[in-house]
Amino acid sequence: AQTVTQSQPEMSVQEAETVTLSCTYDTSESDYYLFWYKQPPSRQMILVIRQEAYKQQNATENRFSVNFQKAAKSFSLKISDSQLGDAAMYFCAYRSLSGTYKYIFGTGTRLKVLA
Amino acid sequence: EAGVAQSPRYKIIEKRQSVAFWCNPISGHATLYWYQQILGQGPKLLIQFQNNGVVDDSQLPKDRFSAERLKGVDSTLKIQPAKLEDSAVYLCASSLSRSGGGDTYEQYFGPGTRLTVT
Secondary structure (H helix, E strand, O other): OOEEEOOOOEEEEEOOOOEEEOOEEEOOOOOEEEEEEEEOOOOOOEEEEEEEOOOOOOOEEOOEEEEEEOOOOEEEEEEOOOOHHHOEEEEEEEEEOOOOOOEEEOOOEEEEEEO | OOOOEEEOOEEEEOOOOOEEEEEEOOOOOOEEEEEEEOOOOOOEEEEEEEOOEEEEOOOOOOOOEEEEOHHHOOEEEEEOOOOHHHOEEEEEEEEOOOOOOOOOOOOEEOOOEEEEEO
C-alpha cells in the first residue's frame, strides 16, 4: 500500500525568505501524480502545485517549486519570497494511476510566516 | 464556475444521535470524494464515487456511516449513531476524471462541515 510521510509538523519562515517543506512517499507503482495542497486557517483546501511522475522536469508555479526525486521517492516544496498569506497547513498527496486511483494525503506541515 | 458546496457548515449533536451532510460537486465532475479530517491530521478518504458508483469505501465504518450519490451529482453522507470520535471536519471534494486523457487529477474541495459530538 502507498504511504505519504511529512516529517515536519511545523515550520517557520521569515517574510521574504525561502522555506522548503519535505515529503516522502512509498509506492511500487511507476506512474502516478504528486500534489501539494494548501489549507489556510478556516478556509478551503486548494491546489498549490502538481507533478507527473513520468516527467523529469520539476514543476514550478510562480513562487512555488518542487524538487522531485523519483528514485528517492522524495517530493519537497520550496516557497520563495514567503508572504504572510502563505501561512497555512500544507499537505503532500499521492494519486495512483492504477487500481482504485486512490488519493493519499500526508499528515501535513503547518507553516508560520513571521513578519 | 461555482465551487463545491457543502451544508451545513457546522453541526453539534449528542452521541448516539444521527446526522447527515450534503455535498454538491462542481458541475460535470464525475468523481466525488468524502474525507474525514480530525484536528491536526491529514484528510482520510471515507468513500469515493465515480458517477453514481462506489469506487472505494474501504475506510468507511459501514456499521455507522453510509453515503449515496444519486444520479451521479450531489451526495449525502450519514452517521448513525454518532460517537465522540466522529468529531471532525468532513470534507467533500470533486474532480473531473475526464475520459480519453487530459485529466490533471486535481481535486476541488468544499468548505467542509465541522461536526462536534458531545
